[in-house]
Amino acid sequence: MSEVKKPVKVQWTPAFQSYHSAGDEAEPFCDECETYLQDDFIYCPGCGSKLDWGEHK
Known part of the structure; x- marks a missing residue:
């Protein structure tokens, strides 16, 4: 069974x-x-991580 990863938070420079x-x-x-x-x-x-854009989308 594969581990479900949490979405990765997008960072900004x-x-x-x-x-x-x-x-x-x-x-x-x-x-x-x-x-x-x-x-x-x-x-x-x-x-390949799913991205979490937060309020930037």
Whole structure:
């Protein structure tokens, strides 16, 4: 029987520290594996975890 994982909370980079950002917006990333995410992802492409976007969706 496989263990059901809880959704992983999406974290946000501080806007001024985001190296990958083209602008000054905060960027979402997976708290489990730190893969950067698009804002329409449901599952993390890095680790496959279901994403919990909280109030950001």
